[in-house]
Amino acid sequence: MTTLVFTRRFLADYVRNPVNLLLLVVVPTVFVVVAGGSLAKSAELLGGTGGPAVQIATAGWAAAFLAGVAMYFQTAATRDTDRRVIIAGLPAARLVLARLITGGCLALLAAATALLALALRTGIDDPVRAISGTLMFAVIYVAIGAAVGSMVPNPVNGTVIVLFVWIADVFFGPAMGAADRIATRGLPGHYVTLWMVDVPSGHGAPLGDLGWAVTSTVVAVVAAWALAAARTRIAHRSTRRAHPGSILDQAAAAARAAWRDSGRNPALWVLLVVVPVVFILGAYAVTPDAPITFFVDEQGRRISATFAMPLVHGATMAPIAIASLAALVGLFTVLDSHDGDRRAALAGLRPAALLTARLGVLALAALVATAVSLATTAMVFDAVSWPRYAAANILIALVYGLVGALLAPIFGRVGGVFVAFLLPFLDIGIVQSPLLNPEPTTLSMFLPGYGGSRVLIDGALSRGFDEPIPLLIGLAWLAALALAVALTYRRATRPAGVPLSTHPGPTARGSATRRP
Template sequence: MTPMTAAARGTGPLLVRRFLTDYARNRVNLLMLVLVPGVFVGAASGSIAKLGELLSGTAAPGAQVQTATAGWAAGFIAAIAMYFQIRAARAADRRLILAGLPARRLATARAATGLALAVMASAAAVLTLAAGTGITHPGQVIAGTFMFAVIYLAIGALLGALVAGPVNGIVLIFFVWILDVMFGPVFGSATRPAGRVFPTHFVTLWMTDLPSHHAGRVGDLGWALVWTLGATILAWTVVTRTSRTARAPRHGRPGTVTAQLRAALQAGLLDWGRNRVLWVLLAAVPTVFIVLATALAPGSKTRMTVDENGRQVSTVVDLSFGAGIHPAFMAPIAISSLAVLVGMFLTLDSRAADRRLVLAGQRPGPLLAARLALIAIAALLIVGVSLAVTAAVADIRQWGSYIAANTLLALTYALLGVILAPLFGRIAGVLVAFMVPFLDLGIYQDPMLYSMPPAWAHYLPGYGGFRVLTDAVLTGNFDQTGPLLIAFAWLAGITAAATVVFRRGMHTTRRTAHSRRQPTTAPLRTTKHLGRVA
């Protein structure tokens, strides 16, 4: 037995502790373990239950929906955490293996770390559910929530191995998660055969006591365990394979203001051109989301409040498949969710290169303009694709106002992503970037859930744009000047904030570089002085 082999035997628990310490070192990650379940399970579960009732057409799915939210929260946290465990640590893992650490031992440590993260995510979600609504069958809920976390742990590991770009990876995780939730039993028929292909279909059925009548002799619990065991095997296989490979990072390059701006734009667009998966995702995700919203349109009517000639009027709106109202309200949610992720990751991915460019002589102004232009192009691409699909399935009364409202929301949320990027980093930033548009546009601004947004929701970034959008969908005359001005004020304010955040990052870097040069120049001045004295 070689000394390295003997030493490696005790490294497994040490590596797990180090990996968990690295995760906990970012205090925001720990905050997300409380915040995400608090949002899904605590604050928004009642509104989600109301949405489930609207979409499923059943009289009282509220208890099932609130129970399922614990699994949704745990799964989402576990998937994001495992994605970055696999993707961000590839170079470090490769160096450990080259130094003599057995690949299997490293893979075991990574897998154990993922399992520990799944346990933490599940515990946070279950505790939040117990504190908020109570748990009728604790053993069933705890086990079901943990199964959710393990299944999504495997999804995060698989995408971490296959998808290099964090934008692409996180968008795909969000895409799988939203399909799984929206096509799940609590938002539709528990007996629908097509639902069996989604990863947590049987787990949800067993966890929420919704009999499927299509599980055969094995039963819903049996199929849920099969999915969980398959996910465990998949996660182990992926972690073992990826521990043998690694990749290296990239760089970027810098004259007059116009020349620098043109060069930065060309470099950014060239980098985008190589990332074909991103372009496909920016087109495919909103398309599928809106088509899905059309297919899941509730066959019911609801009462909404609209502004007509300066007066608030209550009107009954048909939400059924043929009316085309439901996808019109779902489109801005897809647009804003993608825009904030794109804004955040384009900022994070270019930050190191931007700092090197500034140190090499690039002016921060043209560099900032180029980055904001690239983010705006991405946001407008999302808007264009989404509206093209929406036009085929939705009935919009004022298309000009509808396009303007979606564009304002996309740009606002894309720039919000620029601000979130340096504040929260990758893992916590993704969770915050997901929750803000979900709560703002998907819950509190949605006229299907609230005839008028709560008073405090008037201060959220989506209020002005969504009021303009609602007016465009439901009325034939524009009379939302006040909300439109609010939307422009949000866009102007968030642009100014993004500019400050970007310039501050570049200024800090330059000051740091300057301070590093000081020790080398001071002794030179002293030496010259001593020479003159001599």
């Protein structure tokens, strides 16, 4: 009875933010309806199953993505609260069970929405496989989210890890390539994917692919239970201080505090290195050595050119990794500093100095991810013009870093993660991809990644610079987003009752207290 009461409370807390509930419905629908066909086409190009079978698997992938991220925050963001409840007398087993049941309820909603979207889009020929596989995917990723949340309290690191596992599972799994790869058998959704798309692996004995899928689901839940119970014994606290002064002194102090804050999170910098390396080299390794033809601009003329698909795929993976990482870092750079920065503003630190420091950390993180991605890409691809190719990747990194910063006050923590991943995935990975869209679409021109993507393709494959208008569009996006972030941040850190045109700096406070 106590477990059910806590489960209702946890669900009520989750849906208190209506954006969270809305995205549990919107994200699977968009993923299955919008991205399903493109993913099926990608699977065919990469030598995988392709066709309707992959579109069935998209329901499981969508449910897994939502369940993993939602359960991560159910676990990581409540560490101290849960510990206090256990100290007050609630058995840890009941609290952990309530958290996992809550995650299961969220997974059921995500799975139901994904299956409904699949039914409306393509129909479901084999409901047993589709429903069972989608539910197993959701349960496995509830367990993954709980496990990561138990071990990684920092939201940037935790969400990047969950998304990294999900990306590897989807794009390097058996639906997107050969089903008999030994290296992919350790992926959490390997056997579930094989069973959903009805492709016998040949390495499922003695249990068979369904038996291994059920076994991996059970093992994931047991491991998540153990880690979630252990997490209630750990607590972390941190403090921040700010010092007022002149504008230069304040900017320097804010910058030092921001760098110290980022230095306390070395795992972030490791992830900014590891994720692009694995993502780009993995994509290159699994891409079949086949030619692909699409249009490029060369000296003012539109020509059709043929390239080796592994080279183009490797070159276009870099901006996807960069945009996703930059958006997530931008999201949490602003979100996690909001309360501390507002207190610093109340103490007299200028919002401009605070924002400059935060954006400096964001820019450095985005440039680190870009540098690693370019170095990794250079191992498998030789761009025609490296300066243009590198500049385009930097533009994409800065644009999506600002997009992430702008998402923070709009969507919050959970909803912001969903959008921060989904937007660059749909924009850079699907709409702007030359592999899926040889010609730019009308939609592509209205998305943030259009300018950087066109310049990137131009620098990668063309000798001359033929994309001045897309470059201007990309720079316009950068300027508009920077202005929007500055205005939003200033309003968020402004003390209550203080107009935007005033600032309670040290001089103002000193004049108010000076005696005649």
